[in-house]
Structures are given as C-alpha cells and as structure tokens.
C-alpha cells in the first residue's frame with residue numbers, strides 16, 4: 001500500500017498541473033520572486049521538495065502564505081515547470097485540513113480600512129480559507 | 131457596437147471611477163457595455179488547482195452568458211480579467227475539468243470555452259483602434275508624463291492571457307500616446323505590488339510599492355495609471371510620490387468636451 005505521504009505527493013502533483021520533473025534547479029523562479037526575502041522555502045525548493053516527497057516541512061511553513069500569485073515564476077521559468085501552481089497545491093493541502101483556515105470572518109476585521117477594495121478581501125479569503 | 135460587460139464587485143463599490151469612466155468613454159468611442167445580468171463576484175484570484183470547481187462557477191456563468199448573447203465578454207478590472215480568462219482557458223483546454231463543471235451546472239448547454247474574452251484595453255487596441263482615441267482627443271493631456279503600471283494579472287501567465295509581451299508590454303503606453311500624453315517607461319511597471327498580502331503582510335506590500343514608486347519617479351513619471359483597484363490602493367496607501375489614476379480616468383480626461 002502507498003504511504004500517506006506518497007498519496008499526498010501524487011495528489012499535489014496531479015492537482016497542481018505542474019511538471020516538477022522538468023525542473024533543472026536553475027533558481028530563476030526564486031530569483032524573480034517578489035516574496036523571496038519573506039520566504040523560508042523558496043519557489044525552487046517547493047518544486048524540489050515536492051518532487052522528492054519532503055512535503056511535511058512545506059505544509060507547516062509560513063512560506064505558503066507569502067506567495068502573491070503574481071505568476072512571475074510561471075512566466076520566467078525556462079522549463080515551463082510552473083512553480084506557483086506547486087505552491088498553491090501545497091497550500092490547499094494545508095488549509096483543507098480541519099481547523100487550518102488561515103483567515104476567519106471575525107479575524108479579518110482588524111485589517112480593514114475605509115478604502116480597501118473588496119477585491120483584496122475576497123482574494124485573501126480565496127487564498128487562505130476553505 | 132455592443133459587448134457584454136463583467137464589471138466585478140469592486141467596480142460597483144470602491145472603484146466606481148474605474149467603471150463609470152469606462153462606460154462613458156466607450157460611448158464616446160462608439161461602443162456600449164451591457165452589464166451581465168446578476169453577475170457574481172469572480173473571487174479575485176484564480177485557483178490554479180484543477181480539482182477546484184466551486185470557486186470557478188461565477189466566471190463560467192458570465193462566460194456562458196456571453197456565449198448565449200453571441201458577443202465578446204469585456205472586463206475592466208485586471209483581477210476579474212485574469213480570473214475569467216484563466217477559467218475560460220481551463221474550460222477550453224482541460225476536458226476533465228470542463229466535464230466536472232458542466233455536470234455540476236447541468237443546464238443542457240455544455241460550455242467549452244466558446245466565448246471570447248477581451249479586456250477593455252484590448253477592445254481599444256484590437257476592435258476600436260487607438261486612432262479613434264487620437265481623432266477624438268481634446269489635447270488636454272499634452273506634455274503630461276504618464277507611467278503605465280501593469281502589475282501582474284493583465285500579463286501573466288502570458289501563455290494564457292495573451293495580452294501583450296509580458297516583459298516589454300506597450301498597450302497602455304499606446305493608449306497614453308493616443309490620449310495625447312507622453313508615456314514614460316520604467317523598469318518595475320510589470321512587477322507585483324504585493325496584491326492581497328495588503329491584509330496580512332503590509333510590510334511586504336510597502337516594500338514592493340516603494341520599489342515601484344521609486345522606479346517610476348526616477349523615470350520622470352508625473353502620474354501612474356493602472357487597471358487594478360488593488361494596485362491603486364496599495365500604491366496610494368504606501369505613499370506613492372505621484373498620483374495614481376485608473377486608465378479609464380485618463381481616457382475620459384482626453385475625451386471630455388470641457389477641458
């Protein structure tokens with residue numbers, strides 16, 4: 001029987017639609033990432049760690065919530081790996097666990113001001129909450 | 131000429147100027163935006179995971195309305211455009227995903243990405259033509275140095291968006307030129323402002339916006355234009371040195387009768 005970790009790895013790869021095997025570890029994705037300084041694990045590490053099945057550290061990392069979905073890594077990867085999709089699939093695996101929602105309707109209020117566009121709020125919920 | 135129009139929730143609320151000036155300028159340029167009946171919010175970001183169905187249904191419904199009406203679906207907000215365009219691409223190219231969505235909606239009219247999606251700027255470039263703006267332009271913006279701020283969502287992922295050259299775009303600069311002003315090119319115009327991290331990670335957004343603002347200022351921009359309410363909010367909130375306008379406001383200024 002496949003281990004839980006192997007099942008999770010396969011699920012992340014399948015639902016992300018990214019091709020982690022094609023990565024040649026050039027680091028270009030991480031070099032272009034606007035959140036690089038804030039991340040513990042960088043986009044190229046997400047790709048490598050998912051490929052090798054080292055997923056647990058990613059699941060518990062704050063790095064999941066630093067990705068801005070700017071798609072710079074997707075556009076600039078010379079191998080078409082699409083790292084942002086890997087980050088997203090791992091994040092979904094994390095927040096789909098019971099009690100792991102990052103943002104709650106009560107918790108969001110402290111972030112709001114009069115000018116903030118609805119778009120920011122719905123986007124954050126879409127990203128951080130299931 | 132008529133198009134179906136998906137304004138999105140923010141344009142009905144905090145970003146009313148983006149919407150109003152889009153509609154008024156359209157009429158001056160000879161086209162009309164007819165709002166999708168009872169549109170629902172697209173959610174602001176496209177979830178790339180292919181097992182997410184529910185979060186994409188609002189976009190599919192708007193796309194189906196355009197298919198039924200036989201006209202292109204037009205967006206103005208960068209984020210709506212990104213979500214709807216990526217959803218349409220998935221409906222067209224991912225048969226398994228489309229099948230799940232069609233089974234869920236189950237209205238006897240399966241959808242496979244038949245509708246065409248245009249951003250307002252693409253309508254100006256590809257259908258109306260920037261020359262039309264030049265023709266109607268009042269000269270009020272002559273000599274004004276304007277920087278285009280693209281951000282990310284209009285351009286990327288470029289294989290799906292097909293909007294412009296993602297590393298060297300020109301569509302907004304061409305609009306600025308047609309509106310009688312002088313476009314200013316600066317390095318950070320297609321880099322991310324930090325987006326929705328504004329809620330949880332204001333320091334990260336502040337850093338990004340500072341870099342963008344500095345880059346625009348150094349190139350001599352007197353104002354920036356954007357298509358995204360969140361880009362504008364982030365830049366203004368973080369103390370941009372120059373005014374940040376919606377591209378539709380600029381267009382409206384150039385087309386207005388009273389100068």
Ligand code: SF4
Nearest residue numbers: 033067068070071073
């Ligand atoms: S999509 Fe996320 S990981 Fe990729 S460059 Fe942007 S912020 Fe970094």
Ligand code: SF4
Nearest residue numbers: 023024026027029077
């Ligand atoms: S840019 Fe592409 S090939 Fe290079 S490390 Fe990142 S994912 Fe791998």
Ligand code: SF4
Nearest residue numbers: 138139140174209210
């Ligand atoms: S992108 Fe924004 S404004 Fe547009 S509908 Fe979606 S959330 Fe609302």
Ligand code: SF4
Nearest residue numbers: 281282283323325361
């Ligand atoms: S630049 Fe900022 S708000 Fe604009 S599209 Fe990118 S993240 Fe979104």
